[in-house]
Amino acid sequence: xxxxxxxxxxxxxxxxxxxxxxxxxxxxxxxxxxxxxxxxxxxxxxxxxxxxxxxxxxxxxxxxxxxxxxxxxxxxxxxxxxxxxxxxxxxxxxxxxxxxxxxxxxxxxxxxxxxxxxxxxxxxxxxxxxxxxxxxxxxxxxxxxxxxxxxxxxxxxxxxxxxxxxxxxxxxxxxxxxxxxxxxxxxxxxxxxxxxxxxxxxxxxxxxxxxxxxxxxxxxxxxxxxxxxxxxxxxxxxxxxxxxxxxxxxxxxxxxxxxxxxxxxxxxxxxxxxxxxxxxxxxxxxxxxxxxxxxxxxx
Numbered sequence: 110x111x112x113x114x115x116x117x118x119x120x121x122x123x124x125x126x127x128x129x130x131x132x133x134x135x136x137x138x139x140x141x142x143x144x145x146x147x148x149x150x151x152x153x154x155x156x157x158x159x160x161x162x163x164x165x166x167x168x169x170x171x172x173x174x175x176x177x178x179x180x181x182x183x184x185x186x187x188x189x190x191x192x193x194x195x196x197x198x199x200x201x202x203x204x205x206x207x208x209x210x211x212x213x214x215x216x217x218x219x220x221x222x223x224x225x226x227x228x229x230x231x232x233x234x235x236x237x238x239x240x241x242x243x244x245x246x247x248x249x250x251x252x253x254x255x256x257x258x259x260x261x262x263x264x265x266x267x268x269x270x271x272x273x274x275x276x277x278x279x280x281x282x283x284x285x286x287x288x289x290x291x292x293x294x295x296x297x298x299x300x301x302x303x304x305x306x307x308x309x310x311x312x313x314x315x316x317x318x319x320x321x322x323x324x325x326x327x328x329x330x331x332x333x334x335x336x337x338x339x340x341x342x343x344x345x346x347x348x349x350x351x352x353x354x355x356x357x358x359x360x361x362x363x364x365x366x367x368x369x370x371x372x373x374x375x376x377x378x379x380x381x382x383x384x385x386x387x388x389x390x391x392x393x394x395x396x397x398x399x400x401x402x403x404x405x406x407x408x
Contacts, residue, residue, distance in 0.1 A: 112303035119144035122174040129162040132334025134324035134341060135238040137296045139163045139209060142236060143175065145306045150205035151192065152177040155185045155219065157211035158245045159238065183218040185210050186226035189233045197232070205310055208235040212253040213243045216279045227286040230316040234309045237279065237319075240326040248329040252277040255349070256395070257388045259380045260329075270388055271380070275395050280321040281402075284355045289316035292354035292363075295323040297342035301352060301363050308356070323350045331379020340378065347374040348400045349392075353407070360406040371396060 110118075122143040129136040135158050143150070152175060154160045160179045164172050180188045185208045196204050215223060215237040223235065242260055243249040250260040256275045259265040263272040284291040290312035294302040302322070309318040325341050327334040344350040345364055349371065352364040371393045375381035 112300045124172045127162050127172045130328045132327040132337040134296055134337055135159050138238045138322050146205045146207055150175050153180045153185050153189050153208045155180045155182050155210050155214040161245055182214050184222050185219050187222040190226050190231040193232045206233045212239040213251045216252045216277055227288050227317045232313055234313040234318045237321045238324040240324040244326050244329045256392050257384045283319045290318040290356050292320045293352050294320055295341045295345050297338050343374045348396050351400055362407050
C-alpha cells in the first residue's frame with residue numbers, strides 16, 4: 110500500500126480544533142504519526158507544544174483520540190520502558206508504544222532516560238519533533254538550536270549574534286547506541302516520512318527505534334505560516350537536515366540533493382536576520398563536515 114493510500118484510509122486521530130499555531134510543523138507530524146500508528150497505540154508526550162496544543166484539547170477534553178500520557182520533561186523514555194514491560198507481561202506486544210517529544214525533552218532534559226532506554230533496547234518508537242528550542246515557554250535555546258539563532262535567551266545585537274554554539278547532532282548519537290532503527294525525517298518529504306514511521310513501528314516490536322523529525326516553527330523562527338513546508342524542504346536541500354536511516358548497522362542516505370548554500374536557507378527566517386558572513390561560513394563548514402561523515406558511514 111502506498112503512503113497516499115495509508116493516509117487516505119487512516120482516520121485523523123487528533124480533534125479538528127487544537128490550539129497549535131498556524132503552519133506548525135509539529136501538529137502535522139503528530140497527525141501523520143497517529144494515522145500510521147492507528148488507534149491501537151499509547152502515546153507519551155512530555156510538556157511542550159504538542160502536550161499543550163495537541164493533547165489537552167478544549168474544555169478539558171482530550172485532543173487526541175488514543176490513550177496519551179503527559180509525562181515529565183525528563184522521563185518520557187523511562188515511562189514508556191515501564192509501560193512496554195507491562196504490556197509484554199499482559200501478553201499484548203501488539204500495542205504501539207510511541208513517544209513524541211520536543212528537542213528540549215529529548216536532547217536536553219530527557220537525554221539521560223532516552224539514552225538509557227536505547228542502551229537497554231526497550232521496545233518503543235521514540236520521535237523527536239525538533240523545532241530547535243523550548244517553544245512552548247517563549248522560545249529559549251536548546252542544544253539542537255542552530256548556531257546564530259536569535260532566541261529569548263540568545264539575543265542578537267552588538268554584543269552577541271544569536272546562539273554562540275553549534276547544534277548537538279542527536280540522530281547520529283542515537284544511531285551509535287546500536288538500536289534497532291534510527292532515522293531522520295521531514296514533513297517536506299512525506300513519502301519518506303511515512304515509510305520511516307512504518308519501519309520504526311515494526312522495529313519497536315524488537316527493540317528501540319528513534320526518528321528525529323525537522324519541525325519548522327513559524328512563531329518562534331519568525332516566518333510566514335505558509336512557508337513551513339518550503340523551509341523544511343530547504344533544510345533538507347541545504348544538508349542542514351540531511352535525510353538518512355540506519356538499520357542492522359547500515360546507514361543509507363534517503364535524499365542526496367545538490368546542496369543549497371546555507372545563506373539561501375536562512376533567507377526569510379527572522380531568527381537568522383542579520384547574520385554576519387563569518388557566522389554563515391561557520392554554519393556552512395559544520396554542515397558540510399557533518400554530511401561528509403554521513404557519506405563515509407553510508408559508503
